[in-house]
Amino acid sequence: MTDSMAQPRGGLASLEFPGWKTALSWVAAILLALLFLLSGLWKVTDAQGAAVRMAQARVPESLSLAAALVFGILETLGGVLLLVPRFRRWGSILTGFLLLAFLAYFAVNYGALRGADCSCFPWVKRVVGPGFFIGDGLMLALAVVAGIWSRPPESLRSAILVLGAVVVFALVSYGVAAARQTGVKAPESIAVDGQPYSLEHGRIFLYFFDPECMHCFDAARRMSQYHWGDTKVVAIAIQQPQYAAQFLQDTGLRAAISTDLQKLKQVFPYVSVPAGVALEDGHERASLTKFEGQEPGATLKQLGWVY
Secondary structure, three states: OHHHHHHHHHHHHOOOOOHHHHHHHHHHHHHHHHHHHHHHHHHHHOHHHHHHHHHHOOOOHHHHHHHHHHHHHHHHHHHHHHHOHHHHHHHHHHHHHHHHHHHHHHHHOHHHHOOOEOOOEOOEOOEOOHHHHHHHHHHHHHHHHHHHOOOOOOOHHHHHHHHHHHHHHHHHHHHHHHHHOOOOEOOOEEEEOOEEEEOOOOEEEEEEEOOOOHHHHHHHHHHOOOOOOOOEEEEEEOOOHHHHHHHHHHHOOOOEEEOOHHHHHHHOOOOOOOEEEEEEOOEEEEEEOOOOOOOOHHHHHHHOOOO
């Protein structure tokens, strides 16, 4: 009888980890969760900005927005699961899989992306190089420690509910951000060639560019082939404004040049260039961040800005 009563206790005890292993699991889970929540929530709440950075990291531009939302949802979900003990092992598996996918992607594209921003976290510049792989390797180790010394997962239904909540939050955030991008009132006028230039009447396309950016150069050269009709184009250099005129001459894009960068940037903030804003009678109709393939021509034609 004594043996039969002692057996269950031994079975339960075998499922428990020493205190130091449990503590390490918590530390690893919290550190990794913070990183993934920071990255995931940024992508979810600023999907357009994340999409631009993903396109710069060689993600096809047609897929960049969807990729930003999907990765944002998965990273946020992984961070939440890591913080809940009964979901932690699932969280470690998900974050570990994502880290392996990131490592494989940047390894395959290492030659093209070496020295470029990996677009992983907002406000933090992590360039692709040996340090990038070391950093992600350390995060992968955290995922292993968080999961291997956590209790077996349970309540799959509750985990699915968490996923549903994250998806709803992501879609609502994207909808709110998209709604805010339209109808913004432009400044009444800006300086163009040293003279006041009204933005309150007609159709105007603002083009933010860097004279030393080849992506900006290629986009401007393609836009020079558009039939703009009565749409006016205003180009704004974000740096090296003394080269703006030469840039337009080399690309063939017919546009006026404005030096009111800060004035326009306060109203129409951009994540990176090239970037564009379509104005009609002084109000924003669309914000354009895609400048490869059929874009921005397809969007501008849909709006009636080009023919």
